[in-house]
Amino acid sequence: MKTPALRSALGPRETQVLELLWDRGRAMTVRHLLTEFPALAYTTLQTTLDRLYRKGLLIRLKQGRAFSFEPRCSREGLLSELVSKHFVDVLAASRVNTGILSTLVQCVGERDAALLDELEALIQAERIRLQQDK
Amino acid sequence: MNNLAVLCLVLIAAHGLMNLLLSVLVAGTWTTWLAAKPLTSRGLFALRMLPSLGAVFLTLTVVLPAFLIKEPNRAAEPVGPLVILMVAYVLVTMTAGCVRAWRAWRATDKLLRDGGTSYARFSIAGRDVEIVDIPGILVAVLGAYRPRIVAATRVLEACSREELREVIGHEAAHILNHDNLKLLLLLSSADILAWMPAGEELISRWRAAAEFEADDMATAQDALQRVTLASALVKVARLCGAKRPLAELSMPIVVDDLDGRVRRLLAPVPVAHTCLPAKNATALVLLLPFLSVPFYGRIQDFIEMLVAFGR
Numbered sequence: 001m002k003t004p005a006l007r008s009a010l011g012p013r014e015t016q017v018l019e020l021l022w023d024r025g026r027a028m029t030v031r032h033l034l035t036e037f038p039a040l041a042y043t044t045l046q047t048t049l050d051r052l053y054r055k056g057l058l059i060r061l062k063q064g065r066a067f068s069f070e071p072r073c074s075r076e077g078l079l080s081e082l083v084s085k086h087f088v089d090v091l092a093a094s095r096v097n098t099g100i101l102s103t104l105v106q107c108v109g110e111r112d113a114a115l116l117d118e119l120e121a122l123i124q125a126e127r128i129r130l131q132q133d134k
Numbered sequence: 135m136n137n138l139a140v141l142c143l144v145l146i147a148a149h150g151l152m153n154l155l156l157s158v159l160v161a162g163t164w165t166t167w168l169a170a171k172p173l174t175s176r177g178l179f180a181l182r183m184l185p186s187l188g189a190v191f192l193t194l195t196v197v198l199p200a201f202l203i204k205e206p207n208r209a210a211e212p213v214g215p216l217v218i219l220m221v222a223y224v225l226v227t228m229t230a231g232c233v234r235a236w237r238a239w240r241a242t243d244k245l246l247r248d249g250g251t252s253y254a255r256f257s258i259a260g261r262d263v264e265i266v267d268i269p270g271i272l273v274a275v276l277g278a279y280r281p282r283i284v285a286a287t288r289v290l291e292a293c294s295r296e297e298l299r300e301v302i303g304h305e306a307a308h309i310l311n312h313d314n315l316k317l318l319l320l321l322s323s324a325d326i327l328a329w330m331p332a333g334e335e336l337i338s339r340w341r342a343a344a345e346f347e348a349d350d351m352a353t354a355q356d357a358l359q360r361v362t363l364a365s366a367l368v369k370v371a372r373l374c375g376a377k378r379p380l381a382e383l384s385m386p387i388v389v390d391d392l393d394g395r396v397r398r399l400l401a402p403v404p405v406a407h408t409c410l411p412a413k414n415a416t417a418l419v420l421l422l423p424f425l426s427v428p429f430y431g432r433i434q435d436f437i438e439m440l441v442a443f444g445r
Contacts, residue, residue, distance in 0.1 A: 116368055119396045123365050126400045130358055 010055075013040075013048050018057060018071060027061055027070035141201065143213050143221060144437060148197045150220035151440065153189035153227070157325045160184055161332040169335065175343035179316055180415075182336040185325035186231075188419075195423035197433065204434035214445035227324040235322035242277055265302075272370050273301055275308045278318040283309070289370055297366035300359060303352035310351070313344045342391060349399060364399040367392060
């Protein structure tokens with residue numbers, strides 16, 4: 001599943017390598033990957049993997065003298081992150097919550113769990129009162 | 135410079151001057167009086183749009199006729215620096231408004247293009263509504279011209295059928311009220327108010343009022359439906375707190391907003407009211423072009439002064 005979001009965030013070779021690692025579903029070394037990309041030089045593939053690793057998209061595991069690489073998150077997870085980033089851009093476009101959207105609720109942090117508990121208790125109490133009134 | 139060019143410059147300058155004066159008037163009235171009053175979203179929208187739309191209206195219905203009727207038929211005269219300054223003001227505010235609108239539209243469009251997976255469609259008041267799952271957004275209406283309801287599948291999983299009906303009803307109310315289109319107009323409003331704290335406060339208050347009114351529309355003022363919507367709000371807020379998809383945003387974390395909304399939904403059904411006499415104000419605005427006819431001479435004198443100022 002190639003997505004426009006992924007293509008716009010990564011280069012074509014980076015996307016190809018990442019797509020292949022997702023499809024294989026296991027860690028692979030440069031030498032393993034070379035069999036899948038025979039047209040590429042070892043160093044080119046090594047550079048592409050290093051670039052993806054520096055971008056935080058791959059995890060690097062030491063295997064003897066070589067490194068093997070596997071995706072840090074799933075295809076869907078990465079897509080979600082990319083789109084969330086666009087969403088941040090939408091809202092950061094101005095000081096007044098720019099972006100043509102009306103959200104149901106503004107975000108509340110974990111520190112506000114107590115408030116949510118309190119509100120839930122109020123809702124329960126009101127539900128009971130309405131049932132008793134019937 | 136020919137007469138037509140002078141006319142155009144004078145009209146733009148008059149528009150700029152009125153825009154500036156109305157901006158200051160709105161900011162002053164808001165800060166000293168209206169900020170403390172309960173206003174409907176319509177009143178807040180009208181107040182925020184007054185400088186830009188009011189200036190266009192007055193220019194076309196008062197200044198233009200006064201200039202055409204009273205301007206002595208003579209050779210075109212050079213314009214002074216005040217006219218040039220006002221024209222520059224109009225150009226700057228209009229460009230800034232267009233840029234704000236374009237940025238918001240582009241970012242929203244990108245969001246829809248990159249992440250949207252449509253999974254349901256239904257019709258409200260003859261309009262097709264598409265439900266899309268976009269990672270990072272829990273529930274929202276996205277877009278101005280063809281608004282779509284965005285609802286994450288985990289929201290659908292967390293809420294009961296009744297709660298979902300209220301949630302979608304709330305978002306549908308935003309669509310029926312054209313709230314996103316209004317938001318786009320508010321963001322693109324070409325005036326100096328956009329850079330003033332009063333302008334930001336007005337938009338923020340408008341958003342809050344629009345949320346309250348969408349709550350009221352969705353629940354049809356039924357107590358049980360209001361409790362159900364309040365319950366859905368808390369559930370969605372909990373999802374937000376757990377995953378924190380928007381935690382990096384520099385937007386205000388208005389916990390009081392959620393608190394206030396839930397308590398409002400649980401309280402006795404409120405009556406919408408406004409302290410702006412909307413009908414009287416509209417009638418006065420529509421009569422203004424006619425009321426100004428006896429003052430065309432003075433208006434023309436003022437235009438002459440504006441053109442000659444600093445020359």
